[in-house]
Structures are given as structure tokens and as C-alpha cells.
Amino acid sequence: MAGQQSSILIGYLTEVRGDGMEARIAEEHLGDLPLINIDGEDMLAGQIGSYTVIRQNHISVLALIFKTWGEDRFDAEGQRYTDRFIALIPVGEIQESGAFLRGVRHYPTPGAKVYAVGLEEINAIFSKFREYNFFIGQLASHKDYHLSLDLRALFGRYFAIVGQSGAGKSWTVTSLIQNTIKAMPKAHIIMLDLHGEYCWKDKLGNIQSAFPDDMVQYVDAMEMEMPYWMMTYAELVGLFIDREDKGATLQMSFMREVLQQLKRKEAKQIGLASVSIDTPIYFPLAEMYMQFKNANEERKDFGKSVGALFGQFDEFLIRMQSRFNDVRYDFLLKPKHRNHSASMADLLRQFIGLGEKKANITVIDLSSVPTDVRPAVSAQVGRLAYEFNYWNPSRRDFPITLICEEAHAYIPREKGGQFEGTKKMMERIAKEGRKYGVSIGVVSQRPMELSETMLAQCGSFICLRTSNPDDQAYIKGLVPEAEGDLTDILSSLGRGEALVLGEAAPLPTRVQIYRPNPEPKSNDVDYYGGWRLGPDDLNVEEIVNLWRTQTRKLISISSSIIINCTGSLVVTISANFLINRAVTINNAKLPQCCLPLMCAS
Ligand SMILES: Nc1ncnc2c1ncn2[C@@H]1O[C@H](COP(=O)(O)OP(=O)(O)OP(=O)(O)O)[C@@H](O)[C@H]1O
Numbered sequence: 089m090a091g092q093q094s095s096i097l098i099g100y101l102t103e104v105r106g107d108g109m110e111a112r113i114a115e116e117h118l119g120d121l122p123l124i125n126i127d128g129e130d131m132l133a134g135q136i137g138s139y140t141v142i143r144q145n146h147i148s149v150l151a152l153i154f155k156t157w158g159e160d161r162f163d164a165e166g167q168r169y170t171d172r173f174i175a176l177i178p179v180g181e182i183q184e185s186g187a188f189l190r191g192v193r194h195y196p197t198p199g200a201k202v203y204a205v206g207l208e209e210i211n212a213i214f215s216k217f218r219e220y221n222f223f224i225g226q227l228a229s230h231k232d233y234h235l236s237l238d239l240r241a242l243f244g245r246y247f248a249i250v251g252q253s254g255a256g257k258s259w260t261v262t263s264l265i266q267n268t269i270k271a272m273p274k275a276h277i278i279m280l281d282l283h284g285e286y287c288w289k290d291k292l293g294n295i296q297s298a299f300p301d302d303m304v305q306y307v308d309a310m311e312m313e314m315p316y317w318m319m320t321y322a323e324l325v326g327l328f329i330d331r332e333d334k335g336a337t338l339q340m341s342f343m344r345e346v347l348q349q350l351k352r353k354e355a356k357q358i359g360l361a362s363v364s365i366d367t368p369i370y371f372p373l374a375e376m377y378m379q380f381k382n383a384n385e386e387r388k389d390f391g392k393s394v395g396a397l398f399g400q401f402d403e404f405l406i407r408m409q410s411r412f413n414d415v416r417y418d419f420l421l422k423p424k425h426r427n428h429s430a431s432m433a434d435l436l437r438q439f440i441g442l443g444e445k446k447a448n449i450t451v452i453d454l455s456s457v458p459t460d461v462r463p464a465v466s467a468q469v470g471r472l473a474y475e476f477n478y479w480n481p482s483r484r485d486f487p488i489t490l491i492c493e494e495a496h497a498y499i500p501r502e503k504g505g506q507f508e509g510t511k512k513m514m515e516r517i518a519k520e521g522r523k524y525g526v527s528i529g530v531v532s533q534r535p536m537e538l539s540e541t542m543l544a545q546c547g548s549f550i551c552l553r554t555s556n557p558d559d560q561a562y563i564k565g566l567v568p569e570a571e572g573d574l575t576d577i578l579s580s581l582g583r584g585e586a587l588v589l590g591e592a593a594p595l596p597t598r599v600q601i602y603r604p605n606p607e608p609k610s611n612d613v614d615y616y617g618g619w620r621l622g623p624d625d626l627n628v629e630e631i632v633n634l635w636r637t638q639t640r641k642l643i644s645i646s647s648s649i650i651i652n653c654t655g656s657l658v659v660t661i662s663a664n665f666l667i668n669r670a671v672t673i674n675n676a677k678l679p680q681c682c683l684p685l686m687c688a689s
Pocket residue numbers: 251252253254255256257258259260533583584585600601602603604610611612
């Protein structure tokens with residue numbers, strides 16, 4: 089870099105603080121179009137999002153412009169002049185060898201010269217990261233420049249993708265994963281997909297996905313059995329015992345005893361030498377219920393006296409019955425296939441992508457799971473991932489990343505409540521998972537509602553547009569101190585545009601994330617199309633029935649399909665409209681996939 093130094097002076101430092109600097113723009117760039125040309129590229133001097141280098145003696149500090157403003161002054165004749173200023177965030181030092189070091193140890197003084205930075209210089213700074221070949225998008229300040237992240241830092245410590253609804257989180261996740269599997273074909277990713285955006289079924293029941301067919305595995309959470317007998321004692325207590333109940337302690341100790349006895353019996357049968365209360369082996373739930381029931385009804389001396397536990401378990405038995413009768417818990421309590429200890433390896437294989445179909449990405453679709461059961465499913469998924477690698481002797485060569493979409497919905501900040509189990513599990517992964525090769529990527533539109541422990545462990549942040557001041561302030565508090573001021577930019581980001589902060593990027597960087605290809609099924613609902621061409625009537629009886637049976641029917645095509653007719657011209661037509669009526673579209677060459685729909689109408 090030493091040989092490539094930019095010589096375009098744009099200003100002089102006026103203020104230097106530990107966490108930021110300000111500079112006055114040089115007079116020659118005060119016009120209404122302060123164009124400068126660096127390495128053949130036209131730029132505006134002092135543009136937000138662009139980089140500068142401050143040089144003074146041996147000091148060379150790289151800084152990012154995050155704010156710019158003007159101040160009027162008048163001369164003796166009353167003539168008005170406007171000075172322009174920029175606020176800078178120092179991001180690192182450029183050493184004499186040209187190497188870039190994050191963080192600033194040597195500060196310049198006011199009066200130091202501020203130079204614009206060109207592509208060549210950026211290239212030198214980002215060169216180490218380019219080796220990873222993990223490009224995620226183009227720099228906002230240099231469209232020709234593509235940003236590569238440090239994969240080790242991104243997946244090795246956790247990351248968070250935050251931004252308001254519609255900012256582009258799901259697209260960013262898709263784009264990121266599509267590039268991850270290109271850069272690392274042996275990646276192991278498990279995704280908790282809350283809305284069925286990453287995999288979905290088409291009209292014919294075939295699975296469509298935003299990821300290559302041979303690399304992805306779709307798992308419908310309702311069909312995947314995660315049997316109760318794999319749960320820990322504490323989880324079973326959470327499921328069947330109300331801790332507020334005055335008899336809770338007695339219920340818990342009796343359950344411990346019964347479990348131990350049932351598991352010892354099973355261990356003997358499968359030839360397991362020792363067994364603990366948490367050993368994941370089969371035990372019959374009905375047997376546990378019966379033991380509680382018998383103790384609750386025990387009578388002695390031909391009915392003259394009652395047992396010590398007589399009547400103690402009424403609440404427990406009712407609670408257990410009601411859980412058992414709740415069809416939403418069938419995936420847990422009534423396993424049809426996984427009802428013997430040997431079925432566990434098979435479950436893990438399927439789950440981790442080592443089943444019949446080897447897959448890098450396992451998408452667990454939670455869209456059909458009722459909302460209040462989602463935390464229970466998520467906790468089990470998190471736990472399986474954690475335990476799998478905890479016990480996996482090859483964990484160092486087989487790291488797993490768990491991506492939690494809409495994480496605030498089941499890893500909330502608030503204490504207590506039904507989410508406590510998932511929260512504890514996910515926080516445990518966050519605290520200890522790194523050692524065992526299990527990392528987490530949280531995706532959330534409400535970082536303030538997300539567990540603090542979870543976010544505190546994140547080393548990298550991909551922040552998309554966030555206009556809520558409270559959320560902005562919260563994000564500011566999360567990111568490394570000197571980068572906090574940058575969060576002011578968050579409200580000005582466009583769709584799919586992100587501020588990447590933390591360890592994975594060489595510098596805090598404003599970047600336009602690549603469009604994923606194919607896209608996830610998270611497109612906005614097309615109000616314009618729907619309200620003009622939508623259906624005249626709906627099958628309300630079906631809706632009532634689906635609601636009652638808690639069945640969410642997968643829609644084959646989102647409410648609109650986009651037909652790309654001429655490459656640039658995009659016509660949007662309501663799918664229902666195509667199905668319900670015969671339509672003629674003049675001059676539009678419809679792709680093959682639309683033809684069956686047309687014929688069906
Ligand atoms: N990188 C991108 N390039 C171009 N357009 C994008 C990009 N990312 C997102 N968009 C646009 O923004 C829309 C919303 O994106 P997305 O579904 O990812 O939002 P989201 O943040 O996940 O929203 P929600 O919180 O509601 O799930 C997309 O349908 C797309 O039109």
C-alpha cells in the first residue's frame with residue numbers, strides 16, 4: 089500500500105477524540121459537485137460511507153465517513169460562506185509496510201491531513217479477507233469492489249443478522265448460505281425456518297428450495313419425531329410439572345425415581361452398563377403414568393388405610409393427560425417410528441444431514457407447528473445439535489452452525505414463561521457451543537426482545553435497515569465501542585443493504601448484499617396485484633376447517649408470480665387469477681411453468 093498512497097487531499101482534522109474525529113473539507117472541494125477521481129473512479133469528496141486516510145508524520149489512520157454537514161460563516165462584508173465538515177470513525181492503522189491493523193493506537197492531532205482512499209488502497213486492506221473467497225456483496229462506496237468475509241470469524245464465533253421487517257434479512261441469510269456452500273462444500277448448517285421461506289412444497293407436493301437440490305434436506309418439524317425419551321429429566325419436569333404447584337417437589341422426586349427405575353430396566357435390555365437419569369434411552373411413557381396413578385390410588389389393609397402418596401398426584405395426572413391428549417405434542421409424546429432406543433442414531437443421521445440423502449443444509453420447517461409449541465421444537469433442535477457434537481469425537485472437523493430465524497420469538501429476553509427451556513438451551517450453546525463446534529446465527533427484527541446472553545456472544549453483526557431509534561440505540565450498545573457511532577447509518581440503508589460490523593469484516597463496511605439466486609419465498613404480498621386482480625370469492629369453509637385442524641396448507645405459488653418476459657420487463661400476475669379465470673396476456677411470452685396453470689383454468 090505504501091507505494092499506492094492516495095494523494096487527493098480532501099480536508100484537515102479539526103477535532104480528535106478517543107472514539108471519533110472531525111475534519112473540515114478543503115476549500116477546493118466546497119463546490120456543489122465536489123468530484124474527485126481516484127484510480128479512474130469518480131467519487132464525491134467527503135461522501136458518507138467512503139474511506140479516508142489521515143496521515144501525519146509516521147501515523148496513518150484509516151477512517152470511515154459517517155456524517156457530513158455544513159456550517160455558515162460571514163465575512164466582514166456580510167458575504168456568506170459555507171464550510172463543510174465530516175465526522176470520521178477511525179477503524180485501524182496502516183503500517184509502513186502497508187499492512188492493516190484493526191484498532192487505533194496512535195492518534196493524529198488536529199490539523200493533520202485527510203486523504204480520500206481509492207480502490208487500490210482498499211484492495212490492500214481487504215486482501216487478507218479476499219483469500220477466503222467468500223464474497224457477500226459490493227461496497228456501497230466502491231461498486232466494483234466485492235466484500236469477502238472471514239469465514240472463520242463469522243461461523244467460529246456467532247453472528248447476528250438484524251434489521252426491521254422487510255429490510256432483507258431472509259434474503260441475506262439465503263445469499264450468505266448460497267455463498268457458504270460454494271466456498272465450503274462440506275458445510276453443515278441446520279436452519280430453523282419459521283415461515284417455510286427456504287424450502288416449500290409446490291402444487292404437486294415436490295419440495296422446492298432456495299438451495300441446490302443435492303445439498304439441502306427438507307424436514308417438516310411436525311413429521312420429524314423428536315421423542316420424549318430423548319429429553320433430559322429437567323425438560324420432562326418442565327413439560328409435565330407445574331413448578332408453581334405446591335406438590336411440585338414431591339412430583340419431581342417421584343418422577344426421578346420412576347425414571348431411574350424404567351431406564352435401568354431398558355439399559356439392561358440393550359446391554360448398557362451404566363445409566364443416568366438423563367441417558368437418552370427409551371422408556372414407556374404409559375408406564376410412567378401408571379406408576380404415578382398407582383401411587384396416587386394406593387390403598388392398604390384391604391382398603392382400610394391409604395398409601396403415603398395417596399392423592400398427591402392428582403394435578404400431575406391431569407396435566408400429563410392433557411399434554412398427552414394435545415395433538416400438537418404428538419411429535420414428542422406419541423412417536424410412531426422412534427419408539428425404541430435403537431432409532432436414535434437414525435434420527436441424528438437425518439437431522440444432521442447424514443441420512444440416506446447426504447445434505448449440507450437441513451431446513452427444519454416450523455411453519456406448520458402451532459406457535460406455542462415452536463419453542464419446545466426449537467429447544468429440541470438446539471439440544472440435538474449441541475449434544476451431537478458434544479459427544480462427537482470428530483467435532484473439530486465437523487462443526488455445525490444453527491441458524492435461528494425470527495429468534496426473538498423463541499429465545500426472548502424476558503425471564504420465565506414458556507420459553508425458558510429453549511432460552512436456556514440456546515444460551516447454553518451460545519456460552520459453550522464454540523468449544524464443541526456448534527455455533528449459532530441469530531436472525532431477528534427485534535434485537536431488543538432477543539436474549540441478551542445470545543447477542544453478547546455474537547462477534548459479527550450484519551445490520552440491515554433499522555429505523556426504530558430504540559433498536560438503533562440497542563445495536564449501538566452491542567457492537568464494538570468505536571463502531572457504535574456508525575449505527576446512525578442504519579436508518580438510511582436501502583433494501584438488502586447492510587452495515588457489517590465486528591470480526592468477520594476487515595473494517596466496518598456498508599455493503600449491498602448480493603441478490604440470492606434462487607430467491608427464498610419471502611416476497612412481499614402484492615397488494616396492487618391482489619386488490620385489482622385477486623379472487624372474487626374464497627373457500628371460507630376450508631379456512632375454518634384448516635384453522636380447526638391446525639393445518640397450514642402450503643401454497644404452491646405465493647399470491648403473485650413474477651413472469652420475466654423480456655429480461656427487464658417484469659409483469660406480475662396473481663396466481664389465483666390465473667387459476668380461476670381464463671386470461672389472455674398480450675405480447676407476454678409465458679415461461680413453461682405457467683402453462684399447466686393456464687390450461688387448468
Ligand atoms: N439483497 C437484496 N437485493 C435486492 N432486493 C432485496 C435484497 N434483500 C431484500 N430485498 C427485497 O426486500 C424484500 C424483503 O426481504 P426479506 O424477506 O429478506 O425481508 P426480511 O427482513 O426477512 O423481512 P421479515 O422480517 O418480515 O421476515 C425482498 O422480497 C426483496 O424484494
